[in-house]
Amino acid sequence: MIDPYMIFIDFDGTITENDVGYEMFKKFTSAATEPIVQAYRRGKVNSLDCLTRECEIWNESSIDHTKVFAYLDDQTLRPGIEKFLIELGKLQIKPMILSEGFDFYIDRILSSHKLGNLERVTNIARFEKGRISPEFPHYKFGCLECSSCKGYHIRRLRPPNSCAIYIGDGHSDLHASLTADIVFARSHLAELLEGAKRRFFAYGTFHDISAELKNIRQIGLFAQSEKINFCRFSERYKEKIHKLWESGEVMSYVGYPFGLGWSRARFNDHWKKLLRDEQAIYLALEDNSGNFLGEGKIAFPDEDGFCQPDMKLLPEFWGQGLGFEAWHIILERIGARWPEAGIVVTPNIENSRAIKLYRSLGFKFIGDEYLWEPPESDFGAVPVCYRRMVKKGVASGKNI
Ligand SMILES: [Zn+2]
Known part of the structure; x- marks a missing residue:
């Protein structure tokens, strides 16, 4: 028996209200990371180079890790996520987080909201004495543009017979959105998909997604075009x-x-x-x-x-x-x-x-x-x- 739906969810700016990784680098480096991030968003550098450079810039200053943890512990989640995850559990639909962020901050935020058991695929970083040492174990298997290509992860994790639903908000969600069969998008991702003339469901909160998922399941929706x-x-x-x-x-x-x-x-x-x-x-x-x-x-x-x-x-x-x-x-x-x-x-x-x-x-x-x-x-x-x-x-x- 094949699961009719699999749900893949971005982390930064999707599960969390803020784009945590981006904001964290910006805040603790006094915005020194901003030029490289803007170059990434304009397509001038890939996400591997962007993240590697952000870590280098971070490590140039001495950053108090207790302040970083306090910042992470302050992060709030997008409204409706807890209820949405409970609903998925009842429907036996397993959600999976796909992120180009680093495990040390994602794990900390999920655990502080009692969501530490959610499955996730992320980049890896040791965070010791305020320094970040990144690793990109999935890079070489993917598209060689993304540091951890979410399109590649969806292809390998989803049985071909099942419908992949993706929920995201940013530039790093594009390859996932092209691979998934149904997409929920907001912010930059919504603009990118509009530009590419791809159908998506707009959302603000996970309450919106819960309501739409009910309709999707009711008609057995697998994919959508304009008409x-x-x-x-x-x-x-x-x-x-x-x-x-x-x-x-x-x-x-x-x-x-x-x-x-x-x-x-x-x-x-x-x-x-x-x-x-x-x-x-x-x-x-x-x-x-x-x-x-x-x-x-x-x-x-x-x-x-x-x-x-x-x-x-x-x-x-x-x-x-x-x-x-x-x-x-x-x-x-x-x-x-x-x-x-x-x-x-x-x-x-x-x-x-x-x-x-x-x-x-x-x-x-x-x-x-x-x-x-x-x-x-x-x-x-x-x-x-x-x-x-x-x-x-x-x-x-x-x-x-
Ligand atoms: Zn990719």
């Missing part, structure tokens, strides 16, 4: 999916010009298998008002490293740009899970509309045309001539 909610298959979509598959218009290019024509028992049997399938994510597509639009499928990579996803829309929603929008999210979510996977689609060579759409998404024809013959038992089904189109993953060198 489409991608929701996991559940009983509430069963009849709608059945109707979609029985539409001759929808199924004609895959060889079923009168719809699949399946008996109710065959459909029910197949439906049960889909709900148990852990090697693919089946999604019902809805508009923002809850109208059913169609379905999407994120298939896991095969043994050659290629995913074969799918998407079908009800005919009344064709020609409105929704197909492009839906495919864009499906490809984006595949890339977030398996950056190196190639992606294959197999359009009917007569389906010029689909071929044009796939071309606009970066797919290219590869190999010969093939003929698919329907089983004799599928009355009314017709052969289909199709050809593969492929979109290579970021680092894929394989061919099919």
Whole structure:
């Protein structure tokens, strides 16, 4: 059984009200760290260099550690966090802190608020006699920009079948936000995501997030685009999916010009298998008002490293740009899970509309045309001539 949701939470400025690490360095170095932080925020230096330099600047002065501890013990948490964590416990959703901050101050603050048992992945620093000696054990495994890439951590910690929710506020949350399926953002992160035209839920407190999480779970939300909610298959979509598959218009290019024509028992049997399938994510597509639009499928990579996803829309929603929008999210979510996977689609060579759409998404024809013959038992089904189109993953060198 796969957990439907995993929640990853930033620490500084998200769990805490203040951006504690940044403020701490600024306060105790009389703002000598400010130029390097501003250079980081403008993208001039990476976070590893920024944090390393901040520690060097810190160690140039002699800092009274008791004053640092007093400052840390004064920090307050964002309203609603305790209640939010209790709710997650009841839902058996395990939260995980991902931070580019240092363990010595994060651990101290969490313990002082009786949250010392929260799991976290952070950078490490020895804090002795007022001096900070940093270590970046995760740097080399990540993107080599972040000191501890949160996108990398989400990819390694989240089973591909589960939906990753990320909650953050700053520049260091960008890679996590691009990897996670659903994002809660405020402050700088909200500005960055607006600039990148990425959907997110705005929040001020964890009370806001609790309320939204209730809605998310209710519809089984997995991802979101501007006009489409991608929701996991559940009983509430069963009849709608059945109707979609029985539409001759929808199924004609895959060889079923009168719809699949399946008996109710065959459909029910197949439906049960889909709900148990852990090697693919089946999604019902809805508009923002809850109208059913169609379905999407994120298939896991095969043994050659290629995913074969799918998407079908009800005919009344064709020609409105929704197909492009839906495919864009499906490809984006595949890339977030398996950056190196190639992606294959197999359009009917007569389906010029689909071929044009796939071309606009970066797919290219590869190999010969093939003929698919329907089983004799599928009355009314017709052969289909199709050809593969492929979109290579970021680092894929394989061919099919
Ligand atoms: Zn990164």
